[in-house]
Amino acid sequence: MAVHHFQPEHYHNTIGAHEPVLKIADGDTVVTSTVDARGWDHRGESAAGRGNPMTGPFYVEGAQPGDTLAVRLESMVPSRAWGWTFNVLAPNVVDPNAAAALPPPEIVRWSVGTEQALVALEKPTPGLAGLKLEARPFLGCFGVAPPKDQAISTATSGEYGGNMDYKGLVAGVTVYFPVFAEGALFFLGDGHAVQGCGEIVGTGVEISLDVRFTVRVLKGKTIGWPRGESDTHWFCIGNARPLDQALQHATTEMLSLLTKDFGLTASEASLLLGQAVEYEVANVFNPAYSVVCKVPKAVLSML
Amino acid sequence: MAVHHFQPEHYHNTIGAHEPVLKIADGDTVVTSTVDARGWDHRGESAAGRGNPMTGPFYVEGAQPGDTLAVRLESMVPSRAWGWTFNVLAPNVVDPNAAAALPPPEIVRWSVGTEQALVALEKPTPGLAGLKLEARPFLGCFGVAPPKDQAISTATSGEYGGNMDYKGLVAGVTVYFPVFAEGALFFLGDGHAVQGCGEIVGTGVEISLDVRFTVRVLKGKTIGWPRGESDTHWFCIGNARPLDQALQHATTEMLSLLTKDFGLTASEASLLLGQAVEYEVANVFNPAYSVVCKVPKAVLSML
């Protein structure tokens, strides 16, 4: 149960079977850092190429294809006092006619408080003068090497994780990934200080992070899509376009979770989901959209 | 500000410019009842044809095309002690290959407590023996006469409302509809004792309701899609297939709400939505899906 302190020196813009930066054991903890979506580090200096540069990959000993890698997100702390976003809705989230009327997007900076953890525009316009949002830092893009020796751009996502931009993946959550390559090869990056559902301006408040996480290998446990567990929910993430298909993947994985892990029949799982399921639109911006299918633990604990 | 007690004697399976059952004034309250999605009333007897039979329409004096009708949902109380659902996921919410493996759906009855307001299976299977859900009654299908003298099946929905099946439309919420016909012509029905997001087994816990609501006419106020206001959120509902388009409609309407009603610029509205928006999948089962775009009042109150 070692704790590794790892300082990245290079980054990857694809998730694939790249040379591991560190080999760690089942149960180990890693303390490391990530640069932001454009490669800007904790000093605001360019440390990597644009497009969600990843820290890693971390090779987890014992992880084999067909296993599951559990990653407990111990902490994600902004490592600088500002982040940035775009300032115009993405054209695909409004009606086509409305999209034509939107102004061209620009980059805007937000201050990110360290003590009070509030996020506010550095130069607020009159309409948003009082806007202060609670920071809820999370990793926008992380996951394991994809199947079939692919190396896939960190712009998108799939069953291996990737650029899901799900705001629910905050500290305290455990995320489960299907393992497709020996050692799993875990990558992480693209920190956000806060974000709404859907990443509908194309960014969260993009920021560099200090991250601490712990891995576990679930030998012989096979899953189809990323799953997660928070204090309050079990959830499954589907990544695809359109939203309808992402929702299908997430719901199918939840059906599998309820029948295989909780022992329900398909009909029991359906009855429970029909009256208790929750969905979140994690991102509706990236090449693959992400939908999260959630069930409250309060409901599951009644079973 | 009269209070009308209205006992329906016939029902409509389309929403359109049907003969009003009652003329009411701006500010009036109506106390009435609805049968369930199959037309079964508070005694469990068939009182209307299948397919979301509607109580109404109520003609609201003074409402003209181009106005907005505000409907405050004062109370919705189950009028019998049981509801029903299907017991299998709809084939369109899981992966096509997984759909083929699902059993054929059957109707299952749930008891709906009157005092403790708990919803539980009448004949629970072993896996769901302990399942008890808090009742949160709402109207699955309601709205006003659609544009262009259409009469549209209560299976679907549009900018006039209709079969949105949004579980957030509970007592205490005010819903705003664009008015397309003289008198607005308000319909209501399809009560649910409780439901998860998306109505993914094709039903909530379908039940007859006693309903009390109050109308207001917002003269000269023109909106594009149903909007709503709860204690905690402003929200807009988009109804269309696929989910992507429903989300576009809802987000476009929210952009309109923030710019016209809250005075933000398009860029300010984008900045706020980008980091604070929430989405709900109201239904992913009906011919038109429904997506809700929400903004917390706690955020809006900072502006």
Add this chain to the structure above:
Amino acid sequence: MAVHHFQPEHYHNTIGAHEPVLKIADGDTVVTSTVDARGWDHRGESAAGRGNPMTGPFYVEGAQPGDTLAVRLESMVPSRAWGWTFNVLAPNVVDPNAAAALPPPEIVRWSVGTEQALVALEKPTPGLAGLKLEARPFLGCFGVAPPKDQAISTATSGEYGGNMDYKGLVAGVTVYFPVFAEGALFFLGDGHAVQGCGEIVGTGVEISLDVRFTVRVLKGKTIGWPRGESDTHWFCIGNARPLDQALQHATTEMLSLLTKDFGLTASEASLLLGQAVEYEVANVFNPAYSVVCKVPKAVLSML
């Protein structure tokens, strides 16, 4: 087998159970006329309200719900020497970012030759000086009263037909509609002198038409979606959004046609379709898109 000459005096902007303008018998022929999508008649004068005003409905004696109405399109001839189109791609048929760069659309007039049947811009710009297209007149919007006593805007389409804008529905084709109302109640309008696939500028060359058609009632023959038969193909039309669902409807109906009408097993129909099916995108502009699933008669004649 009477031939009726019918001169319309009013038009409908919804398809529904309106008062018949004429009762005709099984086997009868009707000679009538249609105004264009904006209600402009053969003199170019406004004869009806905007939005695909319909001639009809024609009540076909003996047609009952569950039957099929066959409509043979004997001839469709432009009744004036010009038509009109928009001149910019609809924003939903290009990438969202490309849509923002398109100019605002305007109406442009085309000359429609009567002898040589060529369609050309009235005021060609330099780049299109030589453009002359062969006229292929067809009805953009036609069909029968929809199910459940609905009255649905002629902007959209469904299993009853409607605004399908399919350029393959030219003279010589027989179209089959499911009957949902007594007398079927057949409507027609929205003539186009020519059109590409998809109606991607939002119009064909919109024009008034003289139309001759013959009806037949197929008693006890039940179909799910409009079907058609040309000299070369059998085809089925699915109307829905998105294209994926329209294609599903069309393919499902073709599977039904091949198994029920041609006696193939599901696997035989699949083998045939897999290697011989053709698809056309009829419209990708209206509220419901239309996709056509076609099988060559040359292939079917081998069976």
Add this chain to the structure above:
Amino acid sequence: MAVHHFQPEHYHNTIGAHEPVLKIADGDTVVTSTVDARGWDHRGESAAGRGNPMTGPFYVEGAQPGDTLAVRLESMVPSRAWGWTFNVLAPNVVDPNAAAALPPPEIVRWSVGTEQALVALEKPTPGLAGLKLEARPFLGCFGVAPPKDQAISTATSGEYGGNMDYKGLVAGVTVYFPVFAEGALFFLGDGHAVQGCGEIVGTGVEISLDVRFTVRVLKGKTIGWPRGESDTHWFCIGNARPLDQALQHATTEMLSLLTKDFGLTASEASLLLGQAVEYEVANVFNPAYSVVCKVPKAVLSML
């Protein structure tokens, strides 16, 4: 203008920056062979792993990112006398309820004539006893290394080409690919003896091919998506899910072709496309669907 005879010894199941098997010059011709989608060669023996194993990559001297690679398909000839298909429609091409009623798919063999070039079932069932289809061999999967050093499964496709399964890419057609990597790195495989639109049983008649092609580098010519030119049409291919987005990509690329290569304004291109465009659904089965936007050369030659 050398002619290279290349006999593959290994194959790739991803398209990416793999070690070139041959360096060729601008203008050179290659004569080579491909195995089928499951890796079965001209003798029907397993020569490569499942999932569209690719011959190549061929490094084309002088090709740089930002250029275009033109590949003229000189000939594609089946190298064995049989192919195979699945025998049941894919569940995603029919309505979800209809999908559940389909039998499980099996592999079926077809004979592929060498002299008369007819394709027929080896063991025809009674319903398909007479079915004989003309062979129209094409490559289902081919293209160049994708952007950003990705290596992407040959199951899918993108702006670099890949598994497009477009039946129009027959001998005589020239295909244009955007170049993303030095040397372009051209791959080819997944031959089909014949196929309907959409690849709706999940396969064409899968077969090994002898292929002859010629490359040209268009220096400084930058395109966004694969384009092609046959005797009769110019066309552009969009690859994405859902069909709506694939169609948007294809139409946007065609707009670019007409404005940049043919010198039309956006409005002129719109007018032409609106009344003359054709679409084909190349595949509606793979992870990315493919839609083809076509314009007849007969129309373009009038300009």
